[in-house]
Each structure stands twice: as C-alpha cells, then as structure tokens.
Amino acid sequence: MSEDALAAAGARADGEARAGRRRAWEFKRDLAAGALMGGAVHTVVAPIERVKLLLQTQDGNAALLGRSRRFRGFFDCVGRTVRDEGVLSLWRGNGTAVIRYYPSVALNFSLKDLYRSILKDAGTSADNKFRSIALTNFVAGAAAGCTTLVIIYPLDIAHTRLAADIGRTDTRQFKGIRHFIQTIYKKNGIRGIYRGLPASLHGMVVHRGLYFGGFDTAKDTLVPLESPLWQRWATAQAVTSTAGLISYPLDTVRRRMMMQSGMEVQMYSGTLDCWRKVYKAEGIRSFYRGALSNMFRSTGAAAILVLYDEVKKFMNGGGS
Numbered sequence: 001m002s003e004d005a006l007a008a009a010g011a012r013a014d015g016e017a018r019a020g021r022r023r024a025w026e027f028k029r030d031l032a033a034g035a036l037m038g039g040a041v042h043t044v045v046a047p048i049e050r051v052k053l054l055l056q057t058q059d060g061n062a063a064l065l066g067r068s069r070r071f072r073g074f075f076d077c078v079g080r081t082v083r084d085e086g087v088l089s090l091w092r093g094n095g096t097a098v099i100r101y102y103p104s105v106a107l108n109f110s111l112k113d114l115y116r117s118i119l120k121d122a123g124t125s126a127d128n129k130f131r132s133i134a135l136t137n138f139v140a141g142a143a144a145g146c147t148t149l150v151i152i153y154p155l156d157i158a159h160t161r162l163a164a165d166i167g168r169t170d171t172r173q174f175k176g177i178r179h180f181i182q183t184i185y186k187k188n189g190i191r192g193i194y195r196g197l198p199a200s201l202h203g204m205v206v207h208r209g210l211y212f213g214g215f216d217t218a219k220d221t222l223v224p225l226e227s228p229l230w231q232r233w234a235t236a237q238a239v240t241s242t243a244g245l246i247s248y249p250l251d252t253v254r255r256r257m258m259m260q261s262g263m264e265v266q267m268y269s270g271t272l273d274c275w276r277k278v279y280k281a282e283g284i285r286s287f288y289r290g291a292l293s294n295m296f297r298s299t300g301a302a303a304i305l306v307l308y309d310e311v312k313k314f315m316n317g318g319g320s
Contacts, residue, residue, distance in 0.1 A: 025037075042094070043094060046093075046097060048293050048296055050093060053290070055077055056256075059256075059278075059289075111144035115143050115144055116136060116140035135210065137214075140216075141208045141215070142205040145211075146208075149197075149201065153194055154181060160259075164259065173250070181193060196256075196257030198259075199271040202271070206250055211240060211244075212247060236302035236306050240298040240301045241295060243292065244291075244295070248288055257274055
C-alpha cells in the first residue's frame with residue numbers, strides 16, 4: 001500500500017475515532033440535560049397527571065367500581081379527591097413518578113439524539129428532503145421511546161397503580177412502590193410487573209414519534225434554535241397537544257391493561273380484546289376520558305422540549 005493510501009486510511013480512522021468520541025460526549029451531555037429538568041417539571045404537573053389517571057382508569061379500577069357515583073369530569077374529580085383524601089393526595093404517586101421520570105427523560109432525549117445522529121449519518125434522501133427529515137425524526141423518537149419504556153416499565157406501571165389507588169392511607173391497596181412490586185410479583189410473577197407492555201409500546205411508537213419527531217422536524221425546517229423562546233414554546237405546545245390527542249386512545253388502553261396486574265379475574269384477554277370490550281361497553285368517548293387533563297398537562301411536556309435545548313446550550317458554554 002502506498003504512503004498516500006496509508007495516510008488516507010489513517011486520516012479516515014482518526015476521523016471515525018473523533019466522531020465516536022463526539023457521540024459519546026453528546027450522549028452524556030444529553031443524558032445530563034434531560035435529567036436536570038425532568039423531575040421538577042413533572043412535580044408541578046403531578047396533580048393534573050393524577051386526575052387524568054383517575055378518569056382514565058375509573059371503569060377498570062377495582063377500588064372505584066364499588067362507588068355509587070363516578071367522576072363526572074376534571075373539576076369534579078379534583079374536588080372529590082381533595083375532599084375525600086386531602087390536598088396532598090393530588091401528588092400521590094409523584095415520588096415514584098420522579099424516580100421514573102429522571103431516567104425516563106434523560107434516556108428518551110439522549111437516545112433520541114443518538115438514534116437521530118446515526119440515522120442522519122446513514123444518509124438523507126435528496127429527492128424529498130422534508131419527508132426524509134420528518135421520517136428520520138419520527139423513527140428516532142419512536143425508537144427512543146420504546147427503548148426507554150422497556151427499561152423503566154416497572155416504574156411506569158407502579159406510578160399508574162399508585163396514582164389510581166384511592167382512599168386514605170389505611171384503606172389503600174398499595175403502601176408504596178416496593179409494596180406494589182412485592183405484591184404483584186407474589187401474585188403474577190414478572191409477567192404481572194410487565195402487564196400492558198405490548199399496548200404501551202404501540203402507544204409509545206405513535207406518541208414519542210410525533211412528540212420528538214414533530215418538534216425536531218419543526219426545528220430543522222421552521223423554527224430554528226435562534227428563534228425567540230416564545231416561538232419555540234408555541235411550536236412545542238402545538239406538537240405536544242397534537243401528539244397527546246392522537247395517541248390518547250392508545251394510552252387509555254395501556255392504562256386499562258396495567259390495572260389488571262394482581263387481579264384474580266382478568267377483564268381483558270389482550271390488547272385487542274380491551275379495545276373491543278371498552279368500545280362495546282362504554283363507547284368511543286371512553287377512550288378520550290381525561291383528555292382535557294392531558295391538554296393541561298401538555299404545557300409541562302412542551303416546556304421540557306424547549307428547556308432541554310436551553311440546558312444543552314448552557315452545557316455547551318452558550319453555543320448551540
């Protein structure tokens with residue numbers, strides 16, 4: 001091999017090594033940026049999240065089925081929950097949510113950027129650049145969401161079950177995350193802890209694909225990082241609300257499947273059976289129960305998209 005060829009090969013190897021080190025640094029930076037702002041934002045919107053879960057799961061929640069009157073809506077749920085359980089009960093399950101949220105946000109954002117970088121390096125079609133960018137961002141967001149969900153799913157189902165657990169301390173089904181996992185594992189084994197995972201993955205593909213993919217595509221084509229903060233927040237709000245509304249029926253089904261863990265008699269034999277039975281017994285509106293709460297909650301999710309970029313800029317020393 002000639003000296004020129006050897007030099008070219010060495011330069012190529014050096015470039016690949018630098019790219020590898022750059023990716024490793026960016027992954028660690030993105031992990032830290034995601035973790036820094038995730039828990040605080042989630043704590044602010046925790047009451048809305050709990051109301052959403054109570055409305056979503058009330059027709060499949062054994063603790064609620066015996067009640068003489070169901071929740072009529074968002075404000076009725078807030079009022080009765082505060083009256084029956086106290087103001088602090090609106091944050092029930094938030095400790096588990098924060099434990100889940102730190103790794104969830106950190107992994108979601110860092111993996112999304114990692115997958116996006118890999119897919120971009122694989123090439124972008126020049127024939128239809130916008131479609132290629134949008135598809136790359138959607139796939140990266142969906143893949144990051146699914147990867148993260150598999151890793152943190154025990155915390156995810158624990159958060160749902162603790163938030164949906166009604167009553168005062170002495171009458172609740174679960175005393176905390178440890179008690180929940182021990183109880184479900186004793187009854188159903190590891191399958192009980194991962195109950196509803198297939199339905200959750202379906203929802204994650206749609207929601208995270210649109211949530212991350214939509215905002216990243218907007219940043220690539222319409223609202224760059226140099227745009228005013230209010231423009232980026234408005235874009236994030238529009239993307240978050242749209243992603244949440246489109247994927248909401250999938251989220252309702254996954255929560256219903258989660259509620260079956262530990263039950264002696266299963267209400268649904270699988271995801272499709274859950275869709276059929278819920279539609280037949282409760283109608284199409286039941287899939288959107290709690291959607292108004294989710295719209296309020298989306299403000300926090302939109303803030304996370306914008307704050308993530310701001311934290312990254314700060315960690316880069318003010319650069320993009």
